[in-house]
Amino acid sequence: MDAERDYCPVHEAIQVLQEKWTMHIVRALLDGPLGFNELGRAVGGCNPATLKVRLDHLEDLGLLQRTVHSQMPPRTSYELAPAGVDLQRVIDAIDAWAREHLDIVAIAEVDEESSAAVG
Amino acid sequence: MDAERDYCPVHEAIQVLQEKWTMHIVRALLDGPLGFNELGRAVGGCNPATLKVRLDHLEDLGLLQRTVHSQMPPRTSYELAPAGVDLQRVIDAIDAWAREHLDIVAIAEVDEESSAAVG
DNA sequence: TAAAGTGCTATAGTTTGTCAAGTGATCCCA
DNA sequence: TGGGATCACTTGACAAACTATAGCACTTTA
Numbered sequence: 001m002d003a004e005r006d007y008c009p010v011h012e013a014i015q016v017l018q019e020k021w022t023m024h025i026v027r028a029l030l031d032g033p034l035g036f037n038e039l040g041r042a043v044g045g046c047n048p049a050t051l052k053v054r055l056d057h058l059e060d061l062g063l064l065q066r067t068v069h070s071q072m073p074p075r076t077s078y079e080l081a082p083a084g085v086d087l088q089r090v091i092d093a094i095d096a097w098a099r100e101h102l103d104i105v106a107i108a109e110v111d112e113e114s115s116a117a118v119g
Numbered sequence: 120m121d122a123e124r125d126y127c128p129v130h131e132a133i134q135v136l137q138e139k140w141t142m143h144i145v146r147a148l149l150d151g152p153l154g155f156n157e158l159g160r161a162v163g164g165c166n167p168a169t170l171k172v173r174l175d176h177l178e179d180l181g182l183l184q185r186t187v188h189s190q191m192p193p194r195t196s197y198e199l200a201p202a203g204v205d206l207q208r209v210i211d212a213i214d215a216w217a218r219e220h221l222d223i224v225a226i227a228e229v230d231e232e233s234s235a236a237v238g
Numbered sequence: 239t240a241a242a243g244t245g246c247t248a249t250a251g252t253t254t255g256t257c258a259a260g261t262g263a264t265c266c267c268a
Numbered sequence: 269t270g271g272g273a274t275c276a277c278t279t280g281a282c283a284a285a286c287t288a289t290a291g292c293a294c295t296t297t298a
Binding site: 076 | 275277
């Protein structure tokens with residue numbers, strides 16, 4: 001890898017955050033711990049296979065913690081670790097940006113759709 | 120789509136930002152306009168097919184502007200539009216987070232790699 | 239004159255993500 | 269007492285996303 005040639009934590013962070021569902025997962029967990037299926041629903045329908053891969057990755061990176069409460073019936077909870085909680089600032093920045101710039105896009109799109117539906 | 124049922128600009132923003140290369144592209148362009156190939160190199164080797172798709176998408180969203188300076192020899196430049204420039208805050212937040220939390224991970228990983236190479 | 243550069247596009251191949259179904263135990267309602 | 273729902277996943281087949289590479293039509297540089 002080019003890790004040593006020009007290692008850059010921002011680049012690394014982007015690599016992690018741009019994986020599909022990752023930011024949604026973090027955002028969902030910022031509101032508190034969730035179970036596996038619960039989390040899947042919270043992020044808007046991520047499939048269990050991908051979800052597990054992401055959660056394992058995030059756990060490996062130390063961004064979240066998995067706690068098994070009981071094996072049978074299975075009961076697990078996923079909770080952000082401190083490093084994960086600190087992503088709040090990133091989500092907040094996205095939130096602020098989105099409210100300022102994306103609402104307009106949304107309105108335009110909805111507009112197109114409805115006029116397409118009417119026209 | 121569920122756009123109208125529970126439209127959320129943050130969710131929308133995440134959808135855009137989590138596309139592969141998008142954040143890298145924005146980050147590269149925050150330093151000033153770049154040509155197509157130049158940009159491809161700047162983000163760390165995005166292939167032209169994906170790059171074009173991303174750029175078109177970002178242009179559609181109004182985050183960047185494409186300017187053709189000459190057809191032949193081909194010369195184009197890509198530059199962030201105001202909405203794109205405002206993503207600086209998001210990148211900054213990622214930057215701050217990464218410096219605080221990912222350096223440690225990086226050190227651990229490099230450690231693993233080198234010990235794996237040695238062992 | 240040849241090599242290297244520009245911004246792409248096309249095509250084929252690989253990686254990544256998704257869907258559907260299934261597991262074993264327990265809980266809840268009738 | 270039974271049936272269905274729920275939990276946290278796993279598996280395997282499939283589709284979507286991304287990548288590598290070649291090429292175009294031309295200019296600039298060596």
